[in-house]
Structure formats: C-alpha cells, structure tokens
Amino acid sequence: MSYVEIRELTKKFDTTTVFENINLDVDEGKICVLVGPSGCGKTTLLRAVAGLTHPDSGVIRLDQRDVTKVEAKNRGVGMVFQHYALFPNMTVEQNLAFGLEQKKLPRPEIRKKVDGVIELMGLGPRAKARPAALSGGQKQRVALARALVLEPKLLLLDEPLSALDAQIRKRLRDELKRLQHDVGFTAIFVTHDQEEALMLGDQVAIMQAGRFVQIGAPAEIYNRPANLAVANFVGDFNIFDPATVERLFGVAAQTSSWAVRPEAIDISPADRKASANGGAVETEVTVMAVQILGAMVRHYTRAQDVMIKVDLLNKPDQRLFQIGEKARISIARNAIAEMNE
Numbered sequence: 001m002s003y004v005e006i007r008e009l010t011k012k013f014d015t016t017t018v019f020e021n022i023n024l025d026v027d028e029g030k031i032c033v034l035v036g037p038s039g040c041g042k043t044t045l046l047r048a049v050a051g052l053t054h055p056d057s058g059v060i061r062l063d064q065r066d067v068t069k070v071e072a073k074n075r076g077v078g079m080v081f082q083h084y085a086l087f088p089n090m091t092v093e094q095n096l097a098f099g100l101e102q103k104k105l106p107r108p109e110i111r112k113k114v115d116g117v118i119e120l121m122g123l124g125p126r127a128k129a130r131p132a133a134l135s136g137g138q139k140q141r142v143a144l145a146r147a148l149v150l151e152p153k154l155l156l157l158d159e160p161l162s163a164l165d166a167q168i169r170k171r172l173r174d175e176l177k178r179l180q181h182d183v184g185f186t187a188i189f190v191t192h193d194q195e196e197a198l199m200l201g202d203q204v205a206i207m208q209a210g211r212f213v214q215i216g217a218p219a220e221i222y223n224r225p226a227n228l229a230v231a232n233f234v235g236d237f238n239i240f241d242p243a244t245v246e247r248l249f250g251v252a253a254q255t256s257s258w259a260v261r262p263e264a265i266d267i268s269p270a271d272r273k274a275s276a277n278g279g280a281v282e283t284e285v286t287v288m289a290v291q292i293l294g295a296m297v298r299h300y301t302r303a304q305d306v307m308i309k310v311d312l313l314n315k316p317d318q319r320l321f322q323i324g325e326k327a328r329i330s331i332a333r334n335a336i337a338e339m340n341e
C-alpha cells in the first residue's frame with residue numbers, strides 16, 4: 001500500500017515553476033530513488049514532503065493522512081542531507097539523544113534507544129567522540145543514526161552519500177539497504193549516481209525539468225528507458241538513429257531510434273556464418289580497441305563510420321578479439337529498446 005501519495009503537486013518560486021501537477025506513490029517499506037539533472041526540482045520536492053517548503057497546490061498524504069498543511073515537526077519524517085550538520089560540541093551519543101530529549105522522553109527510554117541505534121549502526125567505539133574526530137563516513141553514519149533513532153515512518157535522504165569517497169559510499173549504501181530490511185522504513189532518496197539509484201531503489205523516479213519522465217523498478221528503467229535522456233542516465237547504450245538502423249542493419253521505415261546495451265550484443269568472428277536466429281539483426285564490424293573493465297571486456301567496434309560498444313563477460317576462457325580484427329555482431333530483436341527524444 002502507498003505510504004506516500006503526492007497528488008498534482010505544484011511549486012513555484014516567483015515566476016519560476018519548479019514542478020507542476022506531479023504525482024508520485026511510494027509503497028510502505030520501500031525506497032524510492034529520485035534522480036534527475038541538477039536544478040530539476042528534486043530537493044524542492046523532498047522539502048515539500050518534509051514540510052520545509054509549501055507547495056502552491058496539490059496534496060501530500062503520508063499513511064493516508066493529508067499532511068499538506070501540517071507542520072514539519074508533526075509529520076513523522078526524518079531527513080538526512082549531504083552535509084551532516086551534527087552538533088560539533090556534542091559527542092556522538094549526545095547528538096543521537098538530542099532529538100529524543102526535545103521530545104521529552106524519559107531518560108531510561110532515551111538511553112535504550114540511543115544504545116540500540118549505536119549498536120545498529122556499529123558506532124559503539126565512537127560513541128564518546130565529537131564530530132571533529134570522526135571520518136566523513138562515520139559522520140554520515142551518525143547523521144543517519146540521528147534520523148533513525150526518532151523512528152520516522154518516512155526517511156528523506158538528499159544525496160547523503162555524495163560527499164564520501166567511493167569505497168565508503170558503497171559500504172554505506174549496502175548498509176542502508178540492510179537497514180531498510182531490518183528496520184523497515186519507507187524512504188525517498190535523491191542521488192545523481194545511476195549505480196546507487198539502481199542498487200538502492202525498489203522504485204526509481206526520473207525527473208526532468210519538473211516532471212517525472214519515468215517511474216519504475218530498476219530493471220525496467222535499465223532495460224526499457226522511456227527516452228534518450230533516461231537511457232543516457234542509466235549508463236551505456238548504443239544509440240542508432242533510424243537512418244543508421246537502415247544503413248547498418250538493412251531495416252527500413254523506423255521512426256524511433258534504437259538503443260542497445262553493449263552487453264546485449266553478440267560478437268563472433270567474421271568467418272562464422274550469419275546467425276540462424278531470424279529475429280536478430282547483424283552487421284560486419286572492425287574491432288578498434290579492447291578494454292578490460294573488470295567483470296566485462298569492452299570492445300569498441302566500428303561498422304562503416306559508426307562506433308558500436310560491445311561488452312563480453314570477462315571469463316577465463318573468453319575469446320577476446322584483436323584490434324583490427326573483422327567480426328560480426330548480432331542483436332536480438334528483444335534487446336532493442338525503441339525510443340524518441
């Protein structure tokens with residue numbers, strides 16, 4: 001069931017419309033990742049859900065309660081930002097206890113909750129430290145713990161991992177997924193990072209210029225991007241416009257471009273006879289460069305004047321192609337996503 005329901009929400013600043021009549025549903029216990037280019041309105045939407053900015057029209061419901069006009073502190077929403085905003089003069093424990101003290105909870109209960117979240121987040125060894133003595137990753141873990149200790153039904157995370165280095169970022173991302181599983185919160189998470197979006201999101205909502213262009217499960221966004229901008233966000237695609245499709249593959253009368261993942265293309269030696277797979281399209285290529293990407297080996301190939309990226313799994317027995325070698329590529333019809341601008 002939807003925990004968050006955003007209906008026909010509009011927000012303007014003076015003459016600028018940030019978003020207009022947007023709709024979004026987030027199911028209980030799920031993470032919705034919001035992605036989109038800088039300035040498209042992600043933070044403003046989070047702030048509206050938190051109650052930190054007021055929409056011009058539309059409705060926000062949390063757990064079926066209309067909170068559009070409810071004050072931020074009465075929404076039961078926790079927020080974590082890119083920059084941690086911890087109290088510098090307080091220890092980790094004191095930072096974690098602060099919100100509970102504001103709520104005037106009894107001391108023993110505060111102690112119990114703070115100890116619980118310290119344990120949950122593995123902050124035990126740093127409980128008595130002040131923020132200045134913590135690493136970036138530890139600070140962000142405290143910021144997350146500080147939001148979690150208040151047991152929000154909804155957690156809003158605005159690029160919480162963006163300031164961290166890649167390794168810590170990955171670790172915290174995994175932890176967040178585990179926490180979601182253990183604690184069961186509902187979250188809206190803003191990021192610019194496609195890997196983070198696909199890995200963390202139960203649902204990914206792609207925003208462009210104040211509207212959602214696609215909302216779907218990560219696999220759907222990855223395999224069936226709604227337009228070229230989404231395709232570009234979710235990583236590597238080979239894009240063939242209709243004229244190129246006709247020239248390379250002999251398939252005429254296309255109105256949309258074709259987008260094909262590098263790993264969805266088969267490559268075989270040129271002397272191998274054409275595939276019997278009637279559903280596939282094929283063309284001759286020359287291998288221009290080969291690059292080991294880790295689990296994948298990227299082949300940059302050229303067909304006439306068109307560069308085509310082809311990825312093979314980097315298995316020990318994988319036959320790699322040589323630079324200058326002629327080869328044949330084959331694309332199954334169901335690996336082709338047709339899309340417009």
Ligand SMILES: Nc1ncnc2c1ncn2[C@@H]1O[C@H](COP(=O)(O)OP(=O)(O)OP(=O)(O)O)[C@@H](O)[C@H]1O
Pocket residue numbers: 013016018036037038039040041042043044045
């Ligand atoms: N308080 C404000 N007053 C006027 N305009 C604002 C205000 N806050 C945001 N905006 C404008 O609203 C638009 C959306 O901003 P927002 O911060 O929501 O974008 P974003 O998608 O979160 O961007 P980023 O990814 O860079 O954080 C921008 O054009 C921004 O300049």
